[in-house]
Amino acid sequence: xxxxxxxxxxxxxxxxxxxxxxxxxxxxxxxxxxxxxxxxxxxxxxxxxxxxxxxxxxxxxxxxxxxxxxxxxxxxxxxxxxxxxxxxxxxxxxxxxxxxxxxxxxxxxxxxxxxxxxxxxxxxxxxxxxxxxxxxxxxxxxxxxxxxxxxxxxxxxxxxxxxxxxxxxxxxxxxxxxxxxxxxxxxxxxxxxxxxxxxxxxxxxxxxxxxxxxxxxxxxxxxxxxxxxxxxxxxxxxxxxxxxxxxxxxxxxxxxxxxxxxxxxxxxxxxxxxxxxxxxxxxxxxxxxxxxxxxxxxxxxxxxxxxxxxxxxxxxxxxxxxxxxxxxxxxxxxxxxxxxxxxxxxxxxxxxxxxxxxxxxxxxxxxxxxxxxxxxxxxxxxxxxxxxxxxxxxxxxxxxxxxxxxxxxxxxxxxxxxxxxxxxxxxxxxxxxxxxxxxxxxxxxxxxxxxxxxx
Amino acid sequence: xxxxxxxxxxxxxxxxxxxxxxxxxxxxxxxxxxxxxxxxxxxxxxxxxxxxxxxxxxxxxxxxxxxxxxxxxxxxxxxxxxxxxxxxxxxxxxxxxxxxxxxxxxxxxxxxxxxxxxxxxxxxxxxxxxxxxxxxxxxxxxxxxxxxxxxxxxxxxxxxxxxxxxxxxxxxxxxxxxxxxxxxxxxxxxxxxxxxxxxxxxxxxxxxxxxxxxxxxxxxxxxxxxxxxxxxxxxxxxxxxxxxxxxxxxxxxxxxxxxxxxxxxxxxxxxxxxxxxxxxxxxxxxxxxxxxxxxxxxxxxxxxxxxxxxxxxxxxxxxxxxxxxxxxxxxxxxxxxxxxxxxxxxxxxxxxxxxxxxxxxxxxxxxxxxxxxxxxxxxxxxxxxxxxxxxxxxxxxxxxxxxxxxxxxxxxxxxxxxxxxxxxxxxxxxxxxxxxxxxxxxxxxxxxxxxxxxx
Numbered sequence: 067x068x069x070x071x072x073x074x075x076x077x078x079x080x081x082x083x084x085x086x087x088x089x090x091x092x093x094x095x096x097x098x099x100x101x102x103x104x105x106x107x108x109x110x111x112x113x114x115x116x117x118x119x120x121x122x123x124x125x126x127x128x129x130x131x132x133x134x135x136x137x138x139x140x141x142x143x144x145x146x147x148x149x150x151x152x153x154x155x156x157x158x159x160x161x162x163x164x165x166x167x168x169x170x171x172x173x174x175x176x177x178x179x180x181x182x183x184x185x186x187x188x189x190x191x192x193x194x195x196x197x198x199x200x201x202x203x204x205x206x207x208x209x210x211x212x213x214x215x216x217x218x219x220x221x222x223x224x225x226x227x228x229x230x231x232x233x234x235x236x237x238x239x240x241x242x243x244x245x246x247x248x249x250x251x252x253x254x255x256x257x258x259x260x261x262x263x264x265x266x267x268x269x270x271x272x273x274x275x276x277x278x279x280x281x282x283x284x285x286x287x288x289x290x291x292x293x294x295x296x297x298x299x300x301x302x303x304x305x306x307x308x309x310x311x312x313x314x315x316x317x318x319x320x321x322x323x324x325x326x327x328x329x330x331x332x333x334x335x336x337x338x339x340x341x342x343x344x345x346x347x348x349x350x351x352x353x354x355x356x357x358x359x360x361x362x363x364x365x366x367x368x369x370x371x372x373x374x375x376x377x378x379x380x381x382x383x384x385x386x387x388x389x390x391x392x393x394x395x396x397x398x399x400x401x402x403x404x405x406x407x408x409x410x411x412x413x414x415x416x417x418x419x420x421x422x423x424x425x426x427x428x429x430x431x432x433x434x435x436x437x438x439x440x441x442x443x444x445x446x447x448x449x450x451x452x453x454x455x456x457x458x459x460x461x462x463x464x465x466x467x468x469x470x471x472x473x474x475x476x477x478x479x480x481x482x483x484x485x486x487x488x489x490x491x492x493x494x495x496x497x498x499x500x501x502x503x504x505x506x507x508x509x510x511x512x513x514x515x516x517x518x519x520x521x
Numbered sequence: 522x523x524x525x526x527x528x529x530x531x532x533x534x535x536x537x538x539x540x541x542x543x544x545x546x547x548x549x550x551x552x553x554x555x556x557x558x559x560x561x562x563x564x565x566x567x568x569x570x571x572x573x574x575x576x577x578x579x580x581x582x583x584x585x586x587x588x589x590x591x592x593x594x595x596x597x598x599x600x601x602x603x604x605x606x607x608x609x610x611x612x613x614x615x616x617x618x619x620x621x622x623x624x625x626x627x628x629x630x631x632x633x634x635x636x637x638x639x640x641x642x643x644x645x646x647x648x649x650x651x652x653x654x655x656x657x658x659x660x661x662x663x664x665x666x667x668x669x670x671x672x673x674x675x676x677x678x679x680x681x682x683x684x685x686x687x688x689x690x691x692x693x694x695x696x697x698x699x700x701x702x703x704x705x706x707x708x709x710x711x712x713x714x715x716x717x718x719x720x721x722x723x724x725x726x727x728x729x730x731x732x733x734x735x736x737x738x739x740x741x742x743x744x745x746x747x748x749x750x751x752x753x754x755x756x757x758x759x760x761x762x763x764x765x766x767x768x769x770x771x772x773x774x775x776x777x778x779x780x781x782x783x784x785x786x787x788x789x790x791x792x793x794x795x796x797x798x799x800x801x802x803x804x805x806x807x808x809x810x811x812x813x814x815x816x817x818x819x820x821x822x823x824x825x826x827x828x829x830x831x832x833x834x835x836x837x838x839x840x841x842x843x844x845x846x847x848x849x850x851x852x853x854x855x856x857x858x859x860x861x862x863x864x865x866x867x868x869x870x871x872x873x874x875x876x877x878x879x880x881x882x883x884x885x886x887x888x889x890x891x892x893x894x895x896x897x898x899x900x901x902x903x904x905x906x907x908x909x910x911x912x913x914x915x916x917x918x919x920x921x922x923x924x925x926x927x928x929x930x931x932x933x934x935x936x937x938x939x940x941x942x943x944x945x946x947x948x949x950x951x952x953x954x955x956x957x958x959x960x961x962x963x964x965x966x967x968x969x970x971x972x973x974x975x976x
Contacts, residue, residue: 183837
C-alpha cells in the first residue's frame with residue numbers, strides 16, 4: 067500500500083488525499099480500502115452509518131482509477147459521507163423515518179451531482195435524526211466517548227468524519243445541525259451563506275433556513291469544497307497573516323442566560339481569546355444591538371411555521387408512521403399565527419443588512435458553537451441555542467476545532483461573518499485554526515488507532 | 522355514460538366533478554375516458570403534453586373506483602396535469618431538457634403526494650419551457666389559436682386546462698410563469714404565498730421566488746386546492762357580497778412604461794373598472810410608493826443570481842447538453858455582484874411588510890396579469906413584466922379570466938393581497954369572477970367542441 071510519510075490514507079485530509087490521487091501517487095482503491103478498514107474497525111463503537119455497501123464503494127473506486135490523470139477533478143477519489151436526508155441515486159435515502167424505510171429513488175441531489183463531477187467517491191449514507199429534525203435519535207455515538215452523543219441532526223456525518231471513517235461529510239443545518247456536531251466531533255464544519263449551494267434534493271424542513279453543511283478535517287478542506295461548489299465572494303479574500311487580523315469576540319445574546327454556558331465553554335472561551343491575543347490578533351469585544359436578542363426565537367418560529375407545509379405530504383400519506391412531532395407542526399399545535407411567522411421574517415429581514423454592516427468591520431466574529439462538551443447519553447443531541455441566530459441571518463459560519471472540555475471531550479468555536487463573505491471566512495479560519503490547534507495540548511481524549519498528532 | 526345536465530364530464534370543473542365522483546354518481550373511469558377523448562380530439566392542435574400514458578391513467582382510474590365512498594378524498598378522481606419540472610414516481614420528469622431525456626426516478630414531489638392523498642388522478646406531464654426558465658420553448662399551442670403561444674413557462678399546464686384536457690393543472694412561478702398562462706388560456710391561476718405549499722420535488726430555479734402554481738376552471742377549484750394543501754389564513758375569510766367590497770386598482774410601476782401596455786390591456790382595464798363599479802364595488806385608485814419601482818428589477822436580479830447555484834450541477838455534469846443560458850447564469854456573465862444580490866434581497870425584505878400594510882386596507886388589489894393577448898408565434902411565451910413585483914414580494918396572486926382582447930383572445934386580470942391572506946383572496950376572486958364572466962359576452966373566440974357558455 068502506498069503510504070505518505072507512513073500515514074494510512076484514511077488519516078489524510080481531503081486536500082492531502084486528493085492531491086496524491088490526482089497525481090496518481092495513491093490509487094482510489096487504496097484510499098477506499100484504507101478507509102473501509104477504518105470503518106470495519108470502528109463501526110461497532112461509532113455506528114455512524116445508515117447505509118453502507120462495501121462492494122459498491124470498491125467498484126466505484128476502481129472505476130475512478132481508470133480516469134486519466136488529466137481528467138481528474140478537484141475532489142478526485144475523496145470519500146464523502148452523505149447525511150441520509152440527501153438523495154443519492156445508487157443508495158437508499160431513508161431519512162431515519164419508518165415512512166421511508168427502503169426508499170431508494172434513482173436520483174441525486176444537486177450537491178451529489180456536483181461532487182461526482184468533481185470526482186468524489188460517494189462512500190455511504192450517514193445517520194440523521196428523523197428528517198433532520200430533533201425527533202427520533204440515531205444509534206450514532208461520539209467517537210471520543212461512545213456513551214456521548216455525536217450531536218445532531220447530522221449525527222453520522224459528524225461522527226464518521228471525526229473518526230476518520232470518511233474524509234468529507236455532508237450535513238444540513240436548519241438551526242444548529244451542522245455546527246454542533248462539528249464542535250462535538252473535533253472537526254471543521256461549515257454552514258455557507260443560505261443558498262450559496264443548491265439545496266435541491268435535500269429533504270425540506272424550513273425553506274428559509276435549510277442549508278447544506280460541509281465537514282472536513284482541515285480548513286483547507288473547506289476551501290477545496292468552496293471551490294467545488296463555486297462559492298465566490300465579490301472579491302477574492304486577502305490572506306492576511308494572523309497578527310494583522312481583527313476579530314470581534316461576541317458572546318451573543320444567548321450567553322446572557324447563564325444556563326446556556328457550561329464551565330467548559332467558559333474556560334475554552336477565555337483560553338481562545340488568550341491564544342488569539344498571544345498570536346497578535348486584535349481582539350475586540352462585540353455586543354450586538356439588543357434587537358438581535360429576538361433573532362433566535364424568530365428563527366425557531368420560522369422553522370416551526372415552515373415545517374407546517376414541509377411535512378403535510380407525509381402527514382396525509384402516512385398517518386400511522388408519521389411521528390407525532392411532525393403531526394404537531396402540520397396541525398400547528400403551537401398556535402403560531404401567520405402574523406407571528408411574518409413578524410419573524412420581517413425582524414430578521416430588517417436585521418440582515420445591519421448584521422452584514424457590523425460584520426464588515428472585522429475579519430471575523432468569534433462566538434460559541436454550542437454550550438460545551440457533547441452531553442452524556444444518546445437521547446439528546448445537545449444544544450443548538452448558540453447557532454440559531456446565525457442560521458436565521460443566513461450568514462456563513464465555520465466551526466474551528468481545537469479545544470478540550472473538562473472531560474477531555476472536543477470543543478470548537480465558531481467564526482461568523484456577513485452574507486456571501488464565505489471565502490473570506492475560510493481564509494480567516496485557516497489562520498485561526500493554527501492558533502487553536504495548539505490549544506488542547508494533549509488534553510483531548512485519544513481516538514483508538516489514531517496518531518494523537520492528528521487530533 | 523353518466524352525464525350531468527347532459528354535460529360531458531371533461532367539461533365539469535374540478536369542484537363539480539369531485540362532488541359527483543365522491544358520491545359515486547360519476548365513476549372515475551367515466552371521468553377519465555371523457556377527458557381522454559378530449560385529449561385525443563385536441564392534442565394535435567394543442568400539443569400540451571410532454572408525457573402521456575393512457576393505459577396508466579385508465580388503470581389508476583379503475584383503482585380509484587374501488588375506493589369506498591367514505592374514504593374518498595376532496596379531489597377524488599379529478600385529473601391533474603403536472604408541469605414537467607415536478608417529480609412523479611410513475612411518469613418521467615424531463616424538464617424539457619436534453620440532459621434529462623428519459624429521466625424517470627421513482628419519486629413524487631411533496632405536492633404530488635398531497636394530491637394523491639386527496640384522491641387526485643395524476644393525468645400526465647405537461648410541457649414546460651426548459652427548466653421552467655425562459656429558454657427553449659415548447660410545442661404547446663394556445664387552444665384558442667394554435668398560431669399563438671399558451672404562455673410560459675407553465676405552457677402545457679395552462680393550455681390543457683384551458684382546453685378542457687384536464688380539470689386541474691400544476692405550474693410553477695419564478696417571475697410570471699403561472700399567472701401569464703392563466704391569462705392567455707382563459708383560466709383561473711393562483712400563485713399562493715411563497716412556501717405556503719412545499720416546493721420539495723420541484724426543479725429549482727430561484728429558491729426565494731419559486732412557487733407552486735395552481736390552475737382550475739373556477740374560483741371554487743382554487744378554494745378546493747387551498748383546502749387540499751391546508752392553506753390557512755389566521756382567520757377564515759368573510760364572504761362579503763360584491764357590493765361591500767373595496768378593491769384598489771393598481772396599474773403598478775410597470776404601466777409607467779407605455780410599451781408594456783397594449784391597447785387590448787388598456788381596454789380591458791377600463792372595462793373591468795366599469796364592471797366592478799356597476800356591481801357596487803368601491804373602487805379606489807392605488808399608486809404604490811416610488812420605492813416599489815425597483816421591485817421588478819430586484820426580483821429579476823434575485824432570479825439570475827440564485828440561478829448561479831441552481832444550475833451548477835447540470836453545468837458541470839452535462840456541459841454539452843446544458844443550454845448556454847444556464848451556463849451564463851453559472852458563469853455570472855451578467856456580472857451581478859453579491860452586493861447587487863444582497864441589495865435586491867434587502868430592498869424587497871424592507872418592502873414586504875410595507876406592502877402587506879397597504880394591502881390590508883382593501884379586500885384586494887386589481888392589477889394586470891400580463892401586457893395583453895397571447896402574442897402570435899411560439900418562440901416568445903409573452904411578457905412576465907407585470908408579475909415580477911408580486912412574486913418578489915412573495916404575496917398571493919390570482920388570475921381571474923373573463924375578458925377578450927382585440928383579436929378575441931382571452932385576457933385575465935390579477936387580484937393581489939398581502940402574504941398569507943390566500944383564502945381571503947380566493948373569497949374575493951369568487952365574487953369578482955362572476956362580474957368578469959359577464960364581460961366577454963361572446964367576444965372571446967370559440968374553442969372547438971366546447972359549449973360557449975363554458976368560456
